[in-house]
Amino acid sequence: MSVELRNITKKFGDVVAVKNANLKINRGEFFVFLGPSGSGKSTLLRIIAGLDDPDEGEVLIDGIRVNELDPSQRDIAFVFQNYALYPHMTAYDNIAFPLRMRKVPKEQIHASVLEVANMLGITHLLSKYPYQMSGGEQQRVALARAIVRRPKVFLLDEPLSNLDAKLRVRLRFELRKLLHDQLQTTTIYVTHDQTEAMTMADRIAVINKGEILQVDSPSRLYEYPANTFVAGFIGTPPMNLLSGKIREQTLEIGNLKIRVNLPDIKSQEVIIGIRPQDLEINRDRGIEVKIVGVEKLGAEYIVHGVFPDGEITVHMGKYLPELLHSESKAFVKPVGPIYLFDKATEQLITVIKEYTLM
Numbered sequence: 185m186s187v188e189l190r191n192i193t194k195k196f197g198d199v200v201a202v203k204n205a206n207l208k209i210n211r212g213e214f215f216v217f218l219g220p221s222g223s224g225k226s227t228l229l230r231i232i233a234g235l236d237d238p239d240e241g242e243v244l245i246d247g248i249r250v251n252e253l254d255p256s257q258r259d260i261a262f263v264f265q266n267y268a269l270y271p272h273m274t275a276y277d278n279i280a281f282p283l284r285m286r287k288v289p290k291e292q293i294h295a296s297v298l299e300v301a302n303m304l305g306i307t308h309l310l311s312k313y314p315y316q317m318s319g320g321e322q323q324r325v326a327l328a329r330a331i332v333r334r335p336k337v338f339l340l341d342e343p344l345s346n347l348d349a350k351l352r353v354r355l356r357f358e359l360r361k362l363l364h365d366q367l368q369t370t371t372i373y374v375t376h377d378q379t380e381a382m383t384m385a386d387r388i389a390v391i392n393k394g395e396i397l398q399v400d401s402p403s404r405l406y407e408y409p410a411n412t413f414v415a416g417f418i419g420t421p422p423m424n425l426l427s428g429k430i431r432e433q434t435l436e437i438g439n440l441k442i443r444v445n446l447p448d449i450k451s452q453e454v455i456i457g458i459r460p461q462d463l464e465i466n467r468d469r470g471i472e473v474k475i476v477g478v479e480k481l482g483a484e485y486i487v488h489g490v491f492p493d494g495e496i497t498v499h500m501g502k503y504l505p506e507l508l509h510s511e512s513k514a515f516v517k518p519v520g521p522i523y524l525f526d527k528a529t530e531q532l533i534t535v536i537k538e539y540t541l542m
């Protein structure tokens with residue numbers, strides 16, 4: 185099923201939780217709402233489910249307006265962050281519950297429960313009670329309960345956030361495989377974790393303060409962020425956003441001057457974005473910085489430097505001890521794309537891929 189939002193606005197008193205949202209999610213798509221806490225992700229999901237009414241706008245499922253339909257009439261399964269299993273029922277009974285409520289014949293329930301349990305690798309848990317299972321096992325049982333009635337749309341609100349890091353990584357991979365590849369069900373997944381969004385989504389809507397800022401594939405969001413918020417939110421460590429100037433084909437960042445070929449861009453102050461992975465530390469060329477910290481991440485290093493116009497982060501693939509004494513001076517030069525953002529609107533002006541250090 186496709187899901188479409190047209191001019192959706194929702195206020196809670198003075199708080200505008202969702203501001204004029206427009207979006208079309210395609211049939212079978214794995215779609216992620218990504219944004220910081222309080223950005224309006226859950227409100228959007230609740231409006232799609234029918235748990236909240238929008239103040240303005242329309243929700244369409246397969247092209248048909250559903251604003252007036254109850255949640256139960258929308259054929260949507262909603263899974264929250266805290267899966268609550270019924271504690272007095274076994275895993276089997278928990279999974280069978282939605283089908284029993286619908287008076288599905290017993291043999292059919294049995295076949296469906298076994299099929300879903302098999303799909304999620306939890307057949308061995310079917311006779312256990314929730315208190316006898318780990319968090320991750322309970323999570324799968326709850327998912328099985330949502331899947332068993334084969335809804336047309338899944339809405340998942342931070343379903344992995346209560347799990348430890350290792351299990352989260354495994355389950356996010358399995359969830360996508362199951363919902364997207366096997367069941368091919370339209371899925372809308374809410375998270376504030378950009379890695380989760382980038383690894384799972386076909387497309388992502390980046391949301392901040394109730395506004396959808398950009399809707400794109402993970403790679404487009406990474407390569408062409410529409411504004412400084414998206415640029416800083418997608419990618420780890422976050423993109424460096426530095427103040428600089430462009431003047432007659434020359435870009436200035438601190439002491440560094442870069443020759444660019446941008447005849448159409450007038451002289452102005454700009455925000456310059458460079459990803460930490462696209463910077464290199466060396467002895468003699470680039471922005472002169474004082475190194476104030478080095479974080480070791482196994483084989484890789486995150487280096488923090490300061491210069492008169494701000495701070496800069498560099499991601500290094502290998503350790504260069506001679507360059508990395510804390511409090512020492514070093515030079516940082518760009519070796520990848522440079523993003524130019526308008527200083528006033530913070531919108532992307534262009535991405536510079538070819539340039540020469542002067």
Ligand SMILES: Nc1ncnc2c1ncn2[C@@H]1O[C@H](COP(=O)(O)OP(=O)(O)OP(=O)(O)O)[C@@H](O)[C@H]1O
Nearest residue numbers: 196199201219220221222223224225226227228376
């Ligand atoms: N029932 C409510 N009453 C009043 N304000 C609300 C209500 N629900 C949400 N809000 C407000 O609306 C805004 C958006 O909240 P929402 O829960 O949609 O954000 P979110 O992006 O899902 O955040 P989180 O990641 O923390 O769950 C917030 O400012 C929140 O305080």
